[in-house]
Amino acid sequence: MDIYKLEAWYLKNQRKLPFRESKNSYHIWVSEVMLQQTQVDTVLPYFSKFIEKYPTVLDLANANEEELHKTVEGLGYYRRFRMMHQAAITIMRDFKGVFPDQYEHVRSLPGVGAYTAGAIMSIAYNQPFSATDGNVIRVLARYLGDDQDMRLEKNKKRMDIYQQQMIEKATPWIYTQAIMELGALICRPRQPKCDLCPLQEHCQSYQQDIQDQIPLITRPLKTKVYHYITLVIEDQEAIYLRKRHEELLKGMYEYPQYESESLNFVLNELEQQGIVLDIYEEKTAFKHVFSHQTWLMDVYHARRIKGSHPEWIRISKHDIFNYPMAIAHRKIKLTSIIW
Template sequence: MSDRFAENLLTWYRREKRDLPWRKTDDPYRIWVSEIMLQQTRVDTVIPYWHRFLAAFPTVHHLANADRQQVLKLWEGLGYYSRGRNLHDAARTVADKYDGRLPDTYEKISALKGIGPYSAAAILSIAFNKPYAVVDGNVIRVITRYFGIEEDIRSASVRNRVREHAEELIPNNEPGDFNQAVMELGATVCTPKNPQCSSCPVSAGCIANQTSRTDVIPYKSKAKKIPHHKIGVGLIVNQSGKLLIALRPEDAMLGGLWEFPGGKNDTGESLEETVIRELREELGVEVRVSEKYMQLKHAYSHFKITLHAYWCTIISGNPQPKSSEKLKWVSLDELEQHPFPKANKILVEGLQNMQPEDLKRFLIK
């Protein structure tokens, strides 16, 4: 069965695979970058980032020698920024320890920052032709339907069963193409809703197809309700017409990115009171809050926020980086040079439509 599955799937893949740029290279470094960027991110989103990133850092050594801010700026908007930081750190390790050549053993490649079981299997199979099976959401959907696995895919035991099946099916020849083919099948044919079973190269052996259960397999229990937070941030302008931004700590969520200072709204607290308290705690200053500049919503992987940005005037104290790596005063033009999280980036884009003289009424008194 495994031979027929692989043969039929690979025949289909050679005919139907999408024309993706990382499929036109055998450079392990470029394949590695693509696999990291593709984690929890749509292919169409990744393509322009991949091209820009490799234009700036064409080799491991270029990336290893790059400034962290430059790396994060090129990652800006792609999300899950720890991927970019880990890729940068791992490139430094590969440059120092392996002379710029990505190691080709599971033990060594898994020891690099940001490379877990999925990434290790994908890189080793695609770049080095080694038979390690990958398991992602697309693979889970294909395997559970093909073998009729009805249990909850959130369960570790079910994921282990999927991995075992994938390892049984993967051929020793063309393992990289096989892994990409299974993922391709899940992305384009064996889709979550309305799968195109009539176009599937392995539908004849698929239990979910044979028993008309593609609508209930795979089964995934409901996730916990995603929390929502209200965030208040302050926009502070100095006598030179520059805005104050703060660098998030490297080990924090969104570490290495810049933001406008502020934080979560506490129960029973107005948003203006949130901004005053947060700027006192983060900067050691007392501020007067004036008008609201912008309100926007943004969703992260495990929570959602509504961000409220207010113009503020410092009435006492000098800003100090009490909870950030450092502070910086920047002009409207200089904002674009700094990497920001998506929510703050939306603020930046709005601010860049202003004229420097428009900021004068918000100057520190």
């Protein structure tokens, strides 16, 4: 690969991003965690807010989990931030509060996989450890003209081995960011800008004009679809929420919801627990797609007549923005307060 052309291209064309302004390993860790599954433009305001609120590992270790959720509300995949909190506590306990600079130590932190460890080691410490994510795989598979199915681990592994060979010949902090930036700006999923690409000369896909066929990624298994009856239950100036303990969105708040397609079934179940609701508005249908499941929510607005569930938490309607809520439910509007 034309490593030097790639690095020179990066140094000239890189975007100005706040987490690239220093080699602070904590900042790089935060940015890499946020950038997993999330676009750079979406991450930028969250990154600044996060670093302002938790400027050091110590601040993150001492974070109140609910406030932490609130800070990242809207980014999705909240488990990554719970793991980050655990990792910060681990750094305080096992590494005297100093972000580790050995690969094995970084990799041992909760939630830190091979990609994140490689990114931190190469960008913050200039060490030759590969960081191979989907964007890098796309660039490498196209460059090499590799038409194998990149959903399969063995093929991803092959790309990672190649990436490791390249970074060992390169300047690690530049190379890692350069190939990521090339994937984001030039070798994009659709319509790559090959005319502007520093790798064009030896790119197999370009030479064979097969860029749009590579990488081959077979379709994932179908996502599971859940039907919910979702209840926005008002009680004068109050509203009811529930804190999730399920693995998906654990620790986030939601309106009470029940897996069913029948409102009557849910109301009957609640009545048997002594809870009576008055549904005062026709349903509104909402859909939210996660990576492995889809929620189809029939949302009903109700008034509480009597009873309550032990999992329901009664809060003032006006405090609702103080509670970390998943976007799946945040997009449901209350009718009687101004949004």
